[in-house]
Amino acid sequence: MSPFKLLIVITSFYEGIKGTVKFNGSLSESFPIFSDMKHYCVLAPNLFGILSLLLPYALNETEVNVCIRTGEDGILFNLARLPAKTKVRMPLIKEMLFANYAVLATHLEESLQRFIGRLTHACNEFGLTISRKKTNVMPQYVSNVPCISIDTHTLEMVNDFTYIGSTISNHFSLNAGLNTRIRKAATGMARLTKRVWKKNMLTINIKMRVYQARVLSILLYCSVT
Known part of the structure; x- marks a missing residue:
């Protein structure tokens, strides 16, 4: 295969790609995916x-x-x-x-x-x-x-640089990373107030699972506990 054809094959993996979401056996409408690198x-x-x-x-x-x-x-x-x-x-x-x-x-x-x-x-x-x-x-x-x-x-x-959810500071302090993690977790929790926390039809068990998946995972991302 010539280098030009190989380049076309590699480019096809990243240009014009679309995805769908499967929920309850049904597929959503396709939507474009914009990504600089597909890690998988x-x-x-x-x-x-x-x-x-x-x-x-x-x-x-x-x-x-x-x-x-x-x-x-x-x-x-x-x-x-x-x-x-x-x-x-x-x-x-x-x-x-x-x-x-x-x-x-x-x-x-x-x-x-x-x-x-x-x-x-x-x-x-x-x-x-x-x-x-x-x-x-x-x-x-x-x-x-x-x-x-x-x-x-x-x-x-x-002065601060964020890489895959972790914030590195030029003065070696962990405060910037911790504050960013807390702020993102608090924002995620606030956005679910009407949809989850105030929904009486949802059980405590379901709310706890949402909390662990949507809030706790952000707060403890890349942390060893």
């Missing part, structure tokens, strides 16, 4: 594999790294153990891969701009495109706000 598509693992190969290819000649000092004794929150010379690891990182998202880490603005430039060039070679709207820069403890760009587009500076 058979092509998804291949795209993730391409991205995992692309990052080392783009950054293999860069020497700038970020050192992370971690303990190996199983005591996660014992900061007094970090200055120790034994049972301590100091891995050097420059990129982190999260499914179809990537994080570039560096101490210097010039290094980050160089990383972005090399990644953009590698994406062009692989036939991929970096989303300008979804790419942000999160500076931490800097005196001057960095200016990072992709081609002629200047990337937005943010």
